[in-house]
Amino acid sequence: MIYHRLMITIPLLLATGFFISIVILACSGTQAATDHTDDRHSAVHEMSELEALYWERIRESRMNFVQADVDFMTDMIAHHAQALIMSRLAPENDASRTIQTLAARIINAQDGEIQTMQKWLSDRGQPVPVVHIEGLNLMIHMENGDQDHGHHAQHGNHGMHGRHDMSHHHDMPGMLTQEQLEELAAAAGREFDRKFLEFMIEHHLGAVIMVQELFAVDGAALDREAFELASGIKAEQVTEIERMRLMLDEM
Amino acid sequence: MKYPIQGFLAAIVVTFGIYGCTATESLQQSSVNSIIPITEVERPNPDPRVGLGAGLFDAEEAIWNLRLVSTTPPPADFIGSWGTDLAFKDNYAIQGNYNGFIVWDISDPANPELVIDYLCPASQSDVSVYGDLLFVSGEGLEGRLDCGTQGVRTAVSEERLRGIRIFDISDIRNPEYIANVQTCRGSHTHSVLVDPNDDENIYVYVSGSAPVRPEEELPGCSAAFPDEDPDSALFRIEVIKVPLANPELAAIANSPRIFDGLDAPPTRGLSPAEQAVVDRAREEGRFVAEMMGRERVIPDGMVRQFLSQIVRERGGSGMPTAADSIALKERLPELIDNMLQVRGRGAEAHGPNQCHDITLYPEIGLAGGACEGYGLLIDISDPVNPVRIDAVADSNFAYWHSATFNNDGTTVLFTDEWGGGTQAKCRDIDPYEWGANAIYTINEDGSMEFQSYFKMPAVQTETENCVAHNGSLIPIPGRDIMVQSWYQGGINVFDFTDPKNPVEIAFHDRGPISADRLEVSGSWSIYWYNGYLVNSEMSRGLDIFELLPSDFITQNELDAANTVRLDYFNPQGQPKFSWPPSFALARSYTDQLERNREASAHNLELIRSSLANAERTSGTERNRILSELAVQIENGSDFINNSTRAALLSDVLRKLAGET
Numbered sequence: 001m002i003y004h005r006l007m008i009t010i011p012l013l014l015a016t017g018f019f020i021s022i023v024i025l026a027c028s029g030t031q032a033a034t035d036h037t038d039d040r041h042s043a044v045h046e047m048s049e050l051e052a053l054y055w056e057r058i059r060e061s062r063m064n065f066v067q068a069d070v071d072f073m074t075d076m077i078a079h080h081a082q083a084l085i086m087s088r089l090a091p092e093n094d095a096s097r098t099i100q101t102l103a104a105r106i107i108n109a110q111d112g113e114i115q116t117m118q119k120w121l122s123d124r125g126q127p128v129p130v131v132h133i134e135g136l137n138l139m140i141h142m143e144n145g146d147q148d149h150g151h152h153a154q155h156g157n158h159g160m161h162g163r164h165d166m167s168h169h170h171d172m173p174g175m176l177t178q179e180q181l182e183e184l185a186a187a188a189g190r191e192f193d194r195k196f197l198e199f200m201i202e203h204h205l206g207a208v209i210m211v212q213e214l215f216a217v218d219g220a221a222l223d224r225e226a227f228e229l230a231s232g233i234k235a236e237q238v239t240e241i242e243r244m245r246l247m248l249d250e251m
Numbered sequence: 252m253k254y255p256i257q258g259f260l261a262a263i264v265v266t267f268g269i270y271g272c273t274a275t276e277s278l279q280q281s282s283v284n285s286i287i288p289i290t291e292v293e294r295p296n297p298d299p300r301v302g303l304g305a306g307l308f309d310a311e312e313a314i315w316n317l318r319l320v321s322t323t324p325p326p327a328d329f330i331g332s333w334g335t336d337l338a339f340k341d342n343y344a345i346q347g348n349y350n351g352f353i354v355w356d357i358s359d360p361a362n363p364e365l366v367i368d369y370l371c372p373a374s375q376s377d378v379s380v381y382g383d384l385l386f387v388s389g390e391g392l393e394g395r396l397d398c399g400t401q402g403v404r405t406a407v408s409e410e411r412l413r414g415i416r417i418f419d420i421s422d423i424r425n426p427e428y429i430a431n432v433q434t435c436r437g438s439h440t441h442s443v444l445v446d447p448n449d450d451e452n453i454y455v456y457v458s459g460s461a462p463v464r465p466e467e468e469l470p471g472c473s474a475a476f477p478d479e480d481p482d483s484a485l486f487r488i489e490v491i492k493v494p495l496a497n498p499e500l501a502a503i504a505n506s507p508r509i510f511d512g513l514d515a516p517p518t519r520g521l522s523p524a525e526q527a528v529v530d531r532a533r534e535e536g537r538f539v540a541e542m543m544g545r546e547r548v549i550p551d552g553m554v555r556q557f558l559s560q561i562v563r564e565r566g567g568s569g570m571p572t573a574a575d576s577i578a579l580k581e582r583l584p585e586l587i588d589n590m591l592q593v594r595g596r597g598a599e600a601h602g603p604n605q606c607h608d609i610t611l612y613p614e615i616g617l618a619g620g621a622c623e624g625y626g627l628l629i630d631i632s633d634p635v636n637p638v639r640i641d642a643v644a645d646s647n648f649a650y651w652h653s654a655t656f657n658n659d660g661t662t663v664l665f666t667d668e669w670g671g672g673t674q675a676k677c678r679d680i681d682p683y684e685w686g687a688n689a690i691y692t693i694n695e696d697g698s699m700e701f702q703s704y705f706k707m708p709a710v711q712t713e714t715e716n717c718v719a720h721n722g723s724l725i726p727i728p729g730r731d732i733m734v735q736s737w738y739q740g741g742i743n744v745f746d747f748t749d750p751k752n753p754v755e756i757a758f759h760d761r762g763p764i765s766a767d768r769l770e771v772s773g774s775w776s777i778y779w780y781n782g783y784l785v786n787s788e789m790s791r792g793l794d795i796f797e798l799l800p801s802d803f804i805t806q807n808e809l810d811a812a813n814t815v816r817l818d819y820f821n822p823q824g825q826p827k828f829s830w831p832p833s834f835a836l837a838r839s840y841t842d843q844l845e846r847n848r849e850a851s852a853h854n855l856e857l858i859r860s861s862l863a864n865a866e867r868t869s870g871t872e873r874n875r876i877l878s879e880l881a882v883q884i885e886n887g888s889d890f891i892n893n894s895t896r897a898a899l900l901s902d903v904l905r906k907l908a909g910e911t
Contacts, residue, residue, distance in 0.1 A: 047308045050324055054307055054790065057331025058770065064402075098646070105648050105685065112674045119768065212474070215392070215462045218405045222393050224333075224349065225673075225771070227374065227461075231390075232671030235460040235607070239623035239650050246644070 061224055062123050068217040069226045070126050072210065073117040076233070079172055079207055080110040080117075081131045081138050086176070086200060088133075089185055093192040098247065103196070106240070113233065120225055136181045174206015190251070197248045204237040204244075286846040289746055289754050292802040300709035300741060303762030308791065310764070316744070316757035316801040320360045320783065324792040326368040329353060333771070333789045336377040336440075336721065338385075339780045339820040343423060345385065346787050347376035351398070352387060353793075354423055360783050360795045367424055371398035373412065379443040379821040381453050383421040384498055389413055390437035390461050398428065407468045413437030415455060415491060417498055430499040434489050435463050435472035442609045442618075442823035446634045451496065454504070454634045456618075457489040458606040488606055490635055505635045528636075540583040549583070551632040553640075556697070557586050607668070608653040612660060614827035617693075619654025619663050626651050626665040626691065628699060640697040647684045647704075653721055657731040658828050662750050663699065664690045664733070666719035673771045677717035677740045679710045686718035688735075690750045702750035707737040707758075714763040714770070715739035721776035725784075725798065726815040726828040727808050728836055729843050729899060732756070734784050738773030739763055742786055744798065756803035764790060780820055782813045805842045810835035832906035834866050840900040849893040858884075858900075865907070877908035 083106055089095075090103035114131060121128045132139040176184070176199055187195045211234040214220050221227045295315055304311035308324065325334060328350060335347035342358040343366065351371040356364040371387070373394030379386045393402040394412040403411045414434040419427040436459030444454040463474035492504035529546050533539050538549040558571040561578050571579075579586070606622035611631060618637065620627035628641040645651075645667070652668030669686035670676050676686035687706035691699040711717045715738070722735030731748045741760030747753040764770040770790075777786040777796075786794035800806040814835065815828050830836050841858050844850040850858070858880065865876040881904040884890055884897050891897040 047324075050327075050330055051307045053327065054331045061331065101646070102648055108676075108681065108685070109670060109674075112670060112676075116673065116769075212462050216406050216465065220406070222391075222402055222404075224374070224391075227391050228671060228673050228771075231461045232673065234462060235605075235623070236650050236669075236671065240648065243624045243644065243648055 065124055065223045065226060066217065066219040068214060068220040069223055070121065070124070072214045072220070072226070072230065073121050074127075074129055075172055076207065076210060077114050077117050077129045077131065078138065078140055079175065079203075079210065080114050081133065081140070082175060082181075083110050083200070083203055084114075084131075085133055085136060085138060085181065086184060086196065086203070089192070090196065093185070093187065094189045095196065096190070096193050099193045099196055102240075102244070102247075106200070109236065113229065116225075116229060120229070136178070136185055172206060173209040174203040176203065194248070194251055197244045197251075201241055201244050201248070204241045207237050208234050208241070286805060286842055287802065288846060288848070289756065289803050290752065294755075298709045300711075300758065300760040303760060305714070305763045305766035306761075307764050310762035312759065312761050313741075314759045316799050316803065317759050317784070318797045318799055319759065320795040320797050321363060322788075322792060322794050323355070323363045323365075325790075326353065326365055328368055328370055331790070332372075333375075334775060334787045334792065335375045335789070336776050336822055337778055337785060337787045338378040338380045338822065339778070339785070339817070340380045340420075340423075341818065344780070344785050344793065345378050345380065346793060347378040347387065349374050349376060349391075350400075352376055352378055352385075354426075355793055357780075357783070357785065357795065360797075363793055363795065367426065369426055370400060371416070371428070372400055372402070373416070375439065377438070377440045379441060379455075379823070380420070380819050381443050381445065381821075382495065383419055384493070385418040385420045385426060386441060386443060386455055387416040387418065388438035388441050388457075389416060390439045390459060394437075396431060407465050409468075411468065413459075413461075413464060413469075415441060415457060415501075417493070417501055419498070430501055432457075432491050432501050432503065433469050434459060434503070435469060436605065437461055437464070440608045440823065442611045443821050444611045444631065444634050444824065445613060447613060449634070451494060453493050453495065455491040455493060455501075456609050456611065456637075457491060458609055459489075460605050460607055488609065488637075490637070492635070538579065538583060540587055547638070548633065548636055549587075550630045550636060550638045553630055553638065554579070557583070560586070607651065608823055610654040610656065610823050610825055612656050612825040612827070615656070615660035617656070617660060619656060619665070621651035621653050621665055623650060624648070626654065626663070626689070626699065628663070628693065628697060641699050643691060643699045643701070645689055645701075647682075647689075649685075649689060652719070653823075655722065655724065655733060656825055657747070658724060658726070660693065662690060662692050662702075662731060662747065664688050664705075664747065666721075666735075668720060669718050670716075672718055672720060672738055673716050675711065675713050675715055675717055675769060677707060677709075677711035677715070677737070678713060683708075688719050688753075690747055690753065692750055703753060705745060705747065705753040707735075707740045707743050708755065709740070709758075709760065711740050712763055712766075714765055714768055716769060716771050716773060720774070721778075721822055723778040723820075723822065724825075724828070725779045726812045726830070727804060728811050728830045728839050729896060730808075732804075734777050734779060736774035736777045736786070738771075738775070738789075740773065742774050742777045742784070742796075744784075746803065754803075756801065757798060759794075759796060761791075776822060778820065778822055779812075781816055805839070807835050807838035807842050811839040832903050834862060834907070837862055837900060837903045837907065840896055840903065844891060844893070844896060844900075847893065847896075849896060850891045854890055874908040874910075877904045878910065881905050881908070 087103035087106045090100050118128050127142040127144050129140045130143055180199060184195050184199055211230045214230055221230055299313035303313060329348050332348055332350040338345045342356055344355045344357050346353045346355065349372060351369045353368045354366040356366050373389030374391035375388060377388040389412050395403060395410050396412045412431055415432045415438050416428065417430040419429050434457050438457045439460045440458050442456045444456060446454065464472045466472050487506045489503050490505045491501055493501040529539055529548060532548040538554050539546060540549055557579055558575055561575045562571050606620045608621045610619045612618065616630060616632040618629040618631045620629050624644050625642045627639050630638045630640050649667035650669055652666045655664045666688050667686055683706050684704045687704045689704055690702045692702055693699055717738050717740035720736040720738055722733050725732045725734055730746060732744060732746050734742060734744045736742055741758060743755055744757035745753050745755045764772045772790040775787045775789050777784055784796040784798065786796065788794055798809060800809055811830060811833060814831050814833050817826060841855060845855050861876055861880045865873045881901040884901045
């Protein structure tokens with residue numbers, strides 16, 4: 001068996017350490033002159049400076065957002081949460097194998113994205129919607145963001161946040177009414193498949209519209225993580241819409 | 252550039268040399284007398300990639316059948332900004348970055364030297380080269396025409412660049428920014444097409460997946476559906492024509508809707524420009540017919556296919572005659588209908604909106620389009636008018652991201668970039684089929700047939716974004732071997748010669764950037780370039796690896812791979828590898844005969860000793876030995892029981908003998 005499990009990065013980086021250190025000093029001009037000896041310690045020191053610079057830049061990259069980005073994340077969390085409610089019905093409502101695969105993929109994808117959006121908000125000191133699902137009921141409470149960027153939001157206000165009650169959620173494009181959810185939950189087998197596809201296409205289209213609306217706002221989606229997330233949601237959901245239309249055509 | 256720490260560097264290299272030797276020795280002990288089928292080779296167990304310690308520059312690492320030659324962090328201005336795709340020219344690696352691009356001199360792979368770091372922010376800054384030109388993609392909203400770092404704060408702005416930037420890199424230390432081509436959706440990625448029949452222009456296919464720009468920002472951009480607005484930016488790719496004599500005049504030449512026909516066929520008439528193309532083609536005597544809803548110029552590849560069908564049907568062989576061409580003119584509508592029907596395109600269905608990546612393989616006249624839910628096979632024999640040949644959708648709802656052909660063009664591999672690359676999709680709860688590669692064979696009629704999935708198999712943590720991403724073939728002759736990026740899942744090398752049974756044969760992985768939270772990072776792309784595997788790490792810089800001989804690959808096969816030399820390489824433009832005749836090449840095929848049990852021990856011994864004898868001698872004696880061996884291989888029907896490999900081997904022997 002031939003493999004190595006070893007710590008090798010730092011020594012290899014020494015090859016370029018000296019050059020890099022000059023660049024950093026030139027750019028930042030803040031560090032005291034480093035002892036330019038050829039020893040390992042100074043090279044390791046350079047790497048830790050680079051690492052400090054990396055985390056500083058990551059923090060900086062999270063300061064470049066507008067309220068529209070915050071609203072998008074907050075709303076999309078609720079929007080995604082409804083997709084989870086719909087998809088979780090698939091196994092117990094006797095959906096076809098294909099619909100179950102689709103539903104499982106939607107759950108996996110949107111669950112991950114909800115976490116990413118929560119992290120995005122918390123990193124920027126914004127209130128974080130926390131999702132609770134009980135059957136067909138979606139409840140969201142806001143955890144207050146602290147203003148200390150980059151740290152987890154403290155558990156604070158556990159009450160229902162005014163802007164995020166259910167009536168607001170249904171204003172978002174593509175959101176199903178509670179009656180539609182109940183209609184879906186009452187369907188089974190082939191009827192469920194058809195309703196699921198019809199509702200989920202509408203639901204996904206709504207998310208795509210929300211992305212387009214975000215991009216139309218001055219200064220929005222300039223944040224690297226927001227841009228990646230929003231265009232990722234759009235690309236993936238447009239793909240799924242086309243696949244679902246195809247499945248509906250074939251029914 | 253002189254490094255004042257060369258002494259220490261030397262020590263590191265020595266350390267690695269020792270590791271390398273250890274690996275080689277134990278390998279030789281185990282394999283000197285037998286090369287076993289790759290499915291029987293023992294794998295590390297437990298997988299050392301599971302549970303690696305976190306760190307940015309000091310993460311724990313696992314490596315298997317590879318040697319890490321060097322790791323070089325990004326220059327300071329690019330720290331914290333994501334490194335992206337790679338292109339290669341001569342001894343330079345050009346690494347895209349959300350902040351611009353970085354040029355590395357990799358003449359000495361142990362010490363990549365920074366040539367220039369060019370600040371010009373735009374996501375994703377995917378890069379390609381051709382001659383003295385460098386193309387860079389811009390998709391995000393922050394990209395500026397003037398390369399400024401201040402971003403663009405308004406939704407509509409004259410200062411924004413979304414599309415392709417063109418640089419003159421005749422002096423690579425001083426890239427000159429010569430032109431932009433703005434596109435409606437920006438450029439997520441692009442592919443450079445060198446048309447073998449056109450030495451005055453090259454073409455850039457642009458793919459974009461971000462929302463369409465407002466019309467106020469770029470006139471003519473429309474996000475309406477094509478049946479509402481025939482000029483919609485949706486459902487199309489852009490083809491940019493770059494006149495090599497005047498690259499600053501690069502402009503969009505066509506926006507083909509290669510997805511039409513998957514969608515409901517459009518009922519509109521031709522635009523004046525399209526009509527002009529059709530009229531001109533007709534005047535030139537080319538084939539024009541109604542296809543997928545409108546009049547089209549039939550691409551040469553398809554014409555060839557139809558002509559050979561007509562020749563076959565009349566029981567003939569060889570080149571089609573003038574009568575065959577006349578027959579084709581009459582039968583064209585029928586042949587097109589049949590072709591579309593065979594491929595299941597009779598029923599109306601919706602098509603994808605855009606492609607993420609298009610891999611161009613001009614030597615075989617094909618492109619692989621990774622277009623949302625579809626993998627497309629596209630005929631590119633007419634570069635400005637690409638035409639879809641086949642489309643496959645995957646039952647696991649893949650989001651197709653990129654395509655790679657095997658060297659023969661008989662297999663195509665699509666990747667599913669599930670979660671867009673920013674999500675952890677290699678956890679134990681994530682199915683093997685999701686976020687994986689899907690491997691298809693290409694049948695003679697151009698249809699694709701699913702064979703298998705392949706995914707990096709080591710379970711990764713919640714804080715590692717991990718999904719199939721970019722890679723390239725490694726030119727091991729006679730085998731289909733690819734190296735691939737998996738973001739924070741590291742990189743791996745796998746053999747898909749048997750498309751039903753891909754086998755992982757090497758890997759490298761680091762622990763997550765952070766153990767506490769997912770920081771998007773990892774390997775964006777890794778490509779083979781002239782003997783080395785060059786890895787663009789999003790946060791950690793540039794890694795250079797070397798593949799080691801192992802129970803999966805012999806030294807002869809590596810030596811033969813290293814006889815392949817490229818002058819340049821673009822990830823989305825696949826070159827056809829060819830191997831100059833060498834003893835290493837002959838020995839590679841011999842090793843493969845042994846590995847696949849396609850020749851007896853006696854015959855293997857005979858081939859190897861003849862090769863050794865031939866190499867020891869020279870001139871006519873060498874030629875005689877080689878020719879005799881070739882004759883023996885060709886005449887003995889049971890000498891080798893794989894006729895394809897026997898033909899490859901005897902061909903090398905005859906070339907080495909100076910016969911051809």
